[in-house]
Amino acid sequence: MVELDIKHKRGSEPLDPLAIPKIACGAMADLKPYPAHAQHNTDLGFPAELIDNWKEVAIAKIGELAKKNRAFKVYLDICVKCGACTDKCHYFLGTGDPKNMPVARQDLLRSVYRRYFTFAGKYFPWLVGAKDLTKEILDEWYTYFHQCSQCRRCSVFCPYGIDTAEISMAAREVLNSVGMGQKYCNEIIAKAEKIGNNLGLNPKALRATLEDLEEDLEDETGQKVRLPLDEKGADILLITPSADFFAEPHIDGLLGYAKVFHQAGASWTISSYASEAANFGMFIGSYENMRELSLRIRKAALDLGVKRIIFGECGHAWRVAYSFLNTLAGPFDFLDQNYPIPQHIIEYTHDLIQKGELKFDKSKNDEFRVTFHDSCNVARGSGMGGIKGGQFTLPREVLKACCNHYFDMDRDTIKESTLCCAGGGGLLTDELMDLRIKGASPRMKALRQVSNENGVTHMAAICAICKTQFSKIMPKYDYEMDDVLSVHQLVSNAIILDEPEQNDTKNEDSVEK
Amino acid sequence: MLSIIYGVLFYLATFLLVFGLAMKIWLYAKTPAPLKIPTMPAPLTKTGVGFRLFREVAFFESLFKSNKWIWLFGYIFHVALLLVLLRHFRYFQTDVWWWIKIIQPFGIYAGFAMLLALGALFLRRIILQRIRYISSPSDYLMLLLLLGIAGSGLAIKFVSNTDIIAVKSFMLGLLRFQIGDLPTHPALLVHLGLVIILMIIFPISKLLHGVGVFFSPTRNQPDDSRNKRHLAAWAKELEEDEKNG
Ligand code: SF4
């Protein structure tokens, strides 16, 4: 049957997702993202283009960060160059470029920090590899700090928890401070700060999209499953990545949330003012921009008078929400304190399943043999369910509740050791496609393993970036673009909606059509 | 003359070590962590964080997950170093504690273990391409320094003995702020000289990892951000400035 075909698709060649490549110096040295337009830099409060006194400003910025951020300072100081992290980055595994080894990536900045801020670097630079800041180094930062998806896999394995993502964010902040912004991130942040979402979707367009989707839902289920927008007095504000409004398979996830809310009889709404869960402010290490975007969510919650905030499926958005929102835009004393603030849609659905309030026809998902990709920002940057490791168990339990065939990938490539999709951290842009494809190869090999062993056909994820990235790159690895699924898409397929009590309103509607 | 130089250097090194470390600890402690960034899954409570840090320091938990060889050699080296350090307590005590007496023989085995582990780490640094790539001269020198200390120490014990009683009275004298006579035994002078260098560079080198690990936000923060609002002082100022226009 289907499974057998897949089993033999690739034969039984030994696959090691974590195989260490030979070092290939300079392999990725020429790949860098497009620079930001002047306007987008200034929109975010950065200089329009490279300033004349970039050297002084960059060094001053490093000094400022070392004062404002303990992680930055401590991590630059204490690395012992043990090398334990050298084989932990998916970009190194995929490209062999030694500057993609986490410690080597940190060293790009550390060598300059040492030169200007440490005794040894000031007086014995050759001894500790300290370097003067030059334009070449600045360019190299631009290249290699945009080859880090800030996935934090390295921080799991470092004996001191040194987190290259922190260095990478700081480096991008330094680059921005001298006018070397990256197009993809800065353009998106500017849009989200002006319009409310990364796509620049205005309220009218958003309303039209949601209405279309409501019609689809009604055609599919025969019920009035709603996607409410800007409804004052709703209990729940749903903040979801704007990709959920238009991209595949994201939309199917959104429909899944709607069905769950519908079945639970919840009163909920989306906000057009804060119609974006993603917060790219994190990717550029900018506390101020991250805060500005977070404050939109606070304002929307206040204006709409909601009691709860729930986040849709988005990896880094959930990290910002779970770990930073309280800091950036709290305290949320105006919300109902009986629920986690904020809550993840997986937590919400999981809770209903636990209470027996959701019923599934699992056979609806029998065409899928499913595995789960732990999105790195969820896995290593957040939690769920108020229990240690809930971010691993809850999504799996939701999947198992609605699918008959669930299999995990190799233990060394999931949960806290998960391999990033290679499109996160502001790298989901076409000019970096080469890096995205190569960086995804460890994850794809792990997927191939479970395909071979357990006939897995599909991979579910709870991150908008992961979903987009996988649908783009999976065809390069002999999968179809729709082999990546939203978790709530599977929920949506299998959920059994109660028959509505009165059917008359529905009939009126269909007459109108 | 030599005794005086060594005596003075010991005072200087001790001062730099203590003062330097205190400075760094103070600096790390006062530098705020603006956001909650524990590497998840993290303990939910402060007690849990205590255990996490303990496991890191006592067993090198993350390193074990990461790379068994580095763990093995690193762990042997650190445990051996601890034993050797404890063994040396007897040079600073008139009445040596009973348990220091008990570990004396183990301290000697530990000396050899240290040499072995350091040698392995050094070879690894030279042979493995990835590690060679990330190494600076200081990384090799640090290992050579430690090898030198261990080697000269063992040489005193096994190759050519020095007057250990005299060494002890020199050390005890230093504790009472008197500089006595230090035997002019070459291996001993090398041994002590290298130790002095190690003490001086400790607070300004990567050896700082010993204290730094306690200040690593990915390891020392509990996972409680939804329940407790965490706010750095400078972020609070930012908020207040905004409120006041
Ligand atoms: S594992 Fe940590 S200490 Fe070791 S080289 Fe990497 S960053 Fe440095």
Ligand code: SF4
């Ligand atoms: S954070 Fe992720 S992408 Fe960046 S260096 Fe570490 S492992 Fe690589």
Ligand code: SF4
């Ligand atoms: S896109 Fe997904 S896997 Fe990749 S960085 Fe984000 S959460 Fe991580």
